[in-house]
Amino acid sequence: MNMHATRAAFGLDSLKMILGIPVLAIRWNDAIALLNRLLAEKRFTKVSFLNAHNANIAYTDPVFAEALDDFLILPDGIGVDLAAKLLYGAAFPDNLNGTDFVPAFLQASKRPLTVGLLGATRVNAEAASLKLAALAVQHSFVVVHDGYFSAAQEPEIIGRIAKLRPDMLLVAMGVPRQELWIERHIDERHCT
Known part of the structure; x- marks a missing residue:
């Protein structure tokens, strides 16, 4: 899924390209609501988190970068925040690192x-x-x-x-x- 397909599939306007990877610029609670909506709609979605390490691997590994095209990518860490500040003048709204976000998402999911x-x-x-x-x-x-x-x-x-x-x-x-x-x-x- 390329950036345009990602936007269309999820109705998203807020994607920032970091080293060629489209990363969703979204608030914590909005990301929880989005994932809950996708689950309620039974929309199969691959989700990953982009941090500086992953971004660097994707930049040098075209197979990995191509695989990420089919994922909904959430921002993880200060490295991608700094990149967003340099490229777009603003950091991502929230740091959605997986080790914090996934447990919080599971806690917040009532179903x-x-x-x-x-x-x-x-x-x-x-x-x-x-x-x-x-x-x-x-x-x-x-x-x-x-x-x-x-x-x-x-x-x-x-x-x-x-x-x-x-x-x-x-x-x-x-x-x-x-x-x-x-x-x-x-x-x-x-x-x-």
């Missing part, structure tokens, strides 16, 4: 969701599941698999995701592996 977790070590994925379940008791959290699997295991993991069909799948495998994996394997057949 019960099934949330799949894929990635990290098994111990860390289980711990994250327990923490998130205590934080957002209205949701169900399911650890699909850790992030350490072979290509031969992928069909089983993808099948497990399709069977679970979570409302939301959180993938934690590091940049750019997680975005590339999502781009190659996850679509509306797997998640709401």
Whole structure:
């Protein structure tokens, strides 16, 4: 999805290009409302966060940059804020870094969701599941698999995701592996 397609798909006017990546300039509460709306409408959406590290990787890796074209990108950190100030005269309205935004989004979402977790070590994925379940008791959290699997295991993991069909799948495998994996394997057949 290029910048124009992103604007059209989400009805967005506030995109800022950072090293060729369209990043949504949105307030925290508006981003929560947008994601809740997309979930309510059952609009399959890939979401990622752009920080300085991701932006630099995308700038030098055209495959990663192309994969990000199909994601709704939220701003993460001071690096992209500084870039926005230099390029557009103003920082992003809010810092929507994933480690803060995702738990806040889950807390704010009233409709019960099934949330799949894929990635990290098994111990860390289980711990994250327990923490998130205590934080957002209205949701169900399911650890699909850790992030350490072979290509031969992928069909089983993808099948497990399709069977679970979570409302939301959180993938934690590091940049750019997680975005590339999502781009190659996850679509509306797997998640709401």
